[in-house]
Amino acid sequence: MLHLQNYINGKLVAPASGQYLPNINPATGEVYSQIPDSGEQDVLEAIKSAEEAFLAWSNLSAEKRGRYLMRISELIDQNLDRLAEAETTDNGKPLWLAKTVDIPRASSNMHFFGTGIQHFASESHFMEGVAVNYTVRKPLGVVACISPWNLPLYLFTWKIAPAIAAGNCVVAKPSEITPYTAYLLSELCIEAGLPAGVLNIVHGTGPNVGAPLCEHPSVKAISFTGGTQTGKTIARTAAPLFKKLSLELGGKNATVIFADCDFEKTVATAVQSAFSNQGQICLCGSRILIERPLYDQFKSAFLERVKTLTVGDPMLADTKQGALVSEAHLQKVLQYIELAKEEGGVLLTGGQRVQLEGRCANGFFLQPTVFENLPHSCRTNTEEIFGPVVTLIPFDTEEDAISYANATEYGLSASVWTNDLTRAHRVSHQLHAGMVWVNTWLLRDLRTPFGGMKQSGVGREGGWEALRFFTEAQNVCVKL
Numbered sequence: 047m048l049h050l051q052n053y054i055n056g057k058l059v060a061p062a063s064g065q066y067l068p069n070i071n072p073a074t075g076e077v078y079s080q081i082p083d084s085g086e087q088d089v090l091e092a093i094k095s096a097e098e099a100f101l102a103w104s105n106l107s108a109e110k111r112g113r114y115l116m117r118i119s120e121l122i123d124q125n126l127d128r129l130a131e132a133e134t135t136d137n138g139k140p141l142w143l144a145k146t147v148d149i150p151r152a153s154s155n156m157h158f159f160g161t162g163i164q165h166f167a168s169e170s171h172f173m174e175g176v177a178v179n180y181t182v183r184k185p186l187g188v189v190a191c192i193s194p195w196n197l198p199l200y201l202f203t204w205k206i207a208p209a210i211a212a213g214n215c216v217v218a219k220p221s222e223i224t225p226y227t228a229y230l231l232s233e234l235c236i237e238a239g240l241p242a243g244v245l246n247i248v249h250g251t252g253p254n255v256g257a258p259l260c261e262h263p264s265v266k267a268i269s270f271t272g273g274t275q276t277g278k279t280i281a282r283t284a285a286p287l288f289k290k291l292s293l294e295l296g297g298k299n300a301t302v303i304f305a306d307c308d309f310e311k312t313v314a315t316a317v318q319s320a321f322s323n324q325g326q327i328c329l330c331g332s333r334i335l336i337e338r339p340l341y342d343q344f345k346s347a348f349l350e351r352v353k354t355l356t357v358g359d360p361m362l363a364d365t366k367q368g369a370l371v372s373e374a375h376l377q378k379v380l381q382y383i384e385l386a387k388e389e390g391g392v393l394l395t396g397g398q399r400v401q402l403e404g405r406c407a408n409g410f411f412l413q414p415t416v417f418e419n420l421p422h423s424c425r426t427n428t429e430e431i432f433g434p435v436v437t438l439i440p441f442d443t444e445e446d447a448i449s450y451a452n453a454t455e456y457g458l459s460a461s462v463w464t465n466d467l468t469r470a471h472r473v474s475h476q477l478h479a480g481m482v483w484v485n486t487w488l489l490r491d492l493r494t495p496f497g498g499m500k501q502s503g504v505g506r507e508g509g510w511e512a513l514r515f516f517t518e519a520q521n522v523c524v525k526l
């Protein structure tokens with residue numbers, strides 16, 4: 047059986063403990079590989095190698111660093127099929143999704159920051175006749191990148207790329223639930239000739255690897271994407287050590303639909319936004335707010351489409367919904383379905399585990415599920431479920447729509463559907479969400495700030511924001 051390895055100091059190595067954890071394919075329920083069950087000793091080795099690599103890497107020109115990233119991007123492209131199959135095997139997502147979204151985006155992340163760093167200029171402020179200030183942005187040193195299981199290689203590279211482009215050396219930890227493409231990335235980094243220690247990847251659990259990594263005084267910044275509870279733990283660790291912190295956490299996003307929307311486009315995108323990746327995208331719109339005059343028409347068109355979302359083997363081309371990531375996560379989502387019923391929700395479709403035949407007979411599949419008749423303030427409508435479960439909620443006025451949309455502790459994203467341009471702006475500005483899409487969803491420009499308000503996180507990723515996060519400003523004032 048395949049044994050994944052850590053990537054430390056440019057080499058693939060076994061964990062110091064010699065222990066491994068089983069890695070399960072969510073579509074079959076079978077253990078198909080073993081993951082290093084690393085611990086503090088591996089983390090210390092990785093930090094040491096990153097520290098040793100830092101001086102040379104940070105002194106390399108931005109152009110030369112960028113070339114390594116672009117080489118890695120090319121290798122990701124060349125290995126598209128292999129990486130997509132690995133992602134699907136690890137995560138349960140449809141193969142076509144991994145091939146068209148996850149892996150191409152991982153390549154773009156590398157390419158985007160590999161080129162972007164070459165345009166990252168310093169600012170200067172001239173004090174007429176008195177002095178000139180210039181601000182240099184220096185890499186921090188060793189930084190930690192910790193990522194979740196839902197978009198494994200996509201989010202892993204979204205952090206690593208700006209960190210190394212800016213001249214830092216990284217110790218990265220992918221989710222122990224989906225480590226496979228991170229392992230393959232380490233092979234590609236070796237093939238690309240990335241200098242030893244610039245990127246180190248340590249596999250294992252949050253408590254055994256993530257915690258000692260965050261606690262180590264040599265780690266100057268932590269870029270974390272994951273759950274809000276884990277984010278709180280990391281924030282508690284980081285605060286007294288004065289580490290820079292970027293936290294991309296959970297969401298409970300609203301899709302706000304006005305009666306004057308472009309109906310067909312709205313229904314199609316609302317379905318996509320609700321159920322893409324089995325609802326396991328932090329940006330998924332799981333609360334669908336619909337202006338009352340459109341409610342019945344929307345409901346029937348929405349349900350008709352949801353019923354066409356074939357749940358099946360993620361390797362098959364006509365599968366729309368693959369497996370949930372794990373049995374434990376499936377059980378969590380099923381508990382939320384029970385809660386929705388207890389809270390008075392009317393189940394419109396779905397709600398059941400799906401039993402497939404053949405290869406996928408023991409997989410973690412769930413029907414796409416839609417509820418109505420739940421108050422906007424109930425737990426189902428305010429807590430993150432992170433699965434294929436959505437609610438339809440009617441509203442009467444624009445003010446109601448805004449207040450329902452904002453009635454959660456989360457503030458990651460929202461989408462607004464209307465052909466009234468003024469209203470689109472007015473509503474967007476009143477939503478407590480770090481990202482608002484108007485008449486679209488998940489249309490990404492990597493230059494824009496990405497992140498959430500309230501319990502959805504702290505800081506922003508993307509574009510200059512990411513490069514600023516991974517650098518420290520130093521102002522030099524020269525008297526004339």
Ligand code: NAD
Binds near residue numbers: 193219
């Ligand atoms: P998680 O918080 O359980 O784990 C995320 C990562 O943190 C994993 O690598 C895990 O091993 C590690 N970790 C766990 N405990 C740790 C600790 N004490 N110290 C350091 N690291 C630790 O999250 P998950 O279940 O993997 O991912 C799902 C969550 O991620 C959802 O809440 C989702 O909304 C969120 N998410 C947010 C975004 C965003 O951009 N805002 C994107 C994707 C996912």
